[in-house]
Amino acid sequence: MPCDTIRDKAFVDGTNRLSTKAPSAAFVIKDLYPISTIMIHFAFDSLQIEKAVRHGIELLLKQGINHDRLSFYVLVNFNSTIEQDLRRIAILDEYGVNSFVMVYDKAAAPQKIKHLGARWCNKYQTKKSCKFEDYDPRIRRAKGA
Template sequence: MTVYDYKELIPEDMKKRIALIDVDGHNYPNLPLMKLAAWHKRRGDSVEWYDPLFHNSAYAPPFDIAYMSKVFTFTPDYQYPVNADKIIKGGTGYFYPDGGDPLPEEIEHIYPDYSIYGITDTAFGFLTRGCPRNCDFCIVSEKEGSKSYKVANLSEFWRGQKNIVLCDPNLIACPDWKDLIQQLIDSRARIDINQGIDMRLMTEEKAEMIKKIRVKAVHFAWDRYEDKKRIVPKFKAFKEITGWDRRKLIVFVLTNHGSTIEQDLERIYTLRDLGYDPYVMIYEKEKTKKGDPVRRLQRWVNNRVIFNTIPKFEDYDTKY
């Protein structure tokens, strides 16, 4: 998000009225907005969510700055006029694929103001950015760089909350993985690694350390059917080392991207047999139609009740 020349824009002695707009909705907390709120509050500005009902009335004074953040390309843009002297937009939803200019360092590394979402018991953040994989369906390498590098210690965004949601794209590809995983172990918080641990980079040493984390869930990905030979033994070994229940072990299965339904099914059945919970992702889902096989496959797998009661896709597919 561009906070261009913000020192000039906001002279030290002038307090400002700041509005925030989470264009994607409030389903998932928006980190840049939480950081901007923290930074502005620290300098004495007032910060509030933009409410078109009140703030667009004829008598409402304009905000000094309104920040609009949009993460997803598929969500619609904000539909109301915005009553502000300056409107600053950011996020991949507006600037695909690089997300626009990054936040200034001072704001990027500030402790987020979780209170704007009413969050009290969970911390959100990144310990690393970037990924060496450069998968053609993913923007991370292009946006953040084609290697994984440490960007923060846990204490930058965690202050003793019971839960931590970690959004790192490829944590164990980072040369500092050991130090960072130790920080997660030491926190004793319940950790959700929500973006995908790269199983292809798993080693016994890494698995033994990850096992010591108090884990709520770890997400992996098996995106390419062709990785089968390499990745299956890794899934097997990781399960044996951790002994974790399938509910903690979620694996994203990318479909509609160069694989057949038979290959998708093979990945799904293999993962289930190994004690993992597959979760189907559809590449460019908006281009698929209702009733397409991948959509039916997704509905079958991702609805846990259905998936657990109807073990074979063909039985689901013929009945529903």
């Protein structure tokens, strides 16, 4: 029961991918947020749910949940183009929430898609230092730079 969990000040790792479309969003805000959490994880796998994702993020931010505590898994290379994948990442960046790219069928994915995830988006400093279009994975930062 959430009240017992809150009263007992339990620690919860919110890694169960919650849906921003579910009616449980109010439950997350009202009952779960007072619990000490590290991150609250969601999935943004298609632009078809953009409106729901935006609404969910805005709802959570409006209730005072810090954007640094929200994280979104972004599935790429699954019924989407790289432009659509980059658009989903840009939407999340608008709100300042974390995005974590997961490549579908990595073995068959184009090299550009592989770079999108592991080498650009999932490395916070790399993503903040340049746009994906300008990213060259062969360039390494010099030591001490």
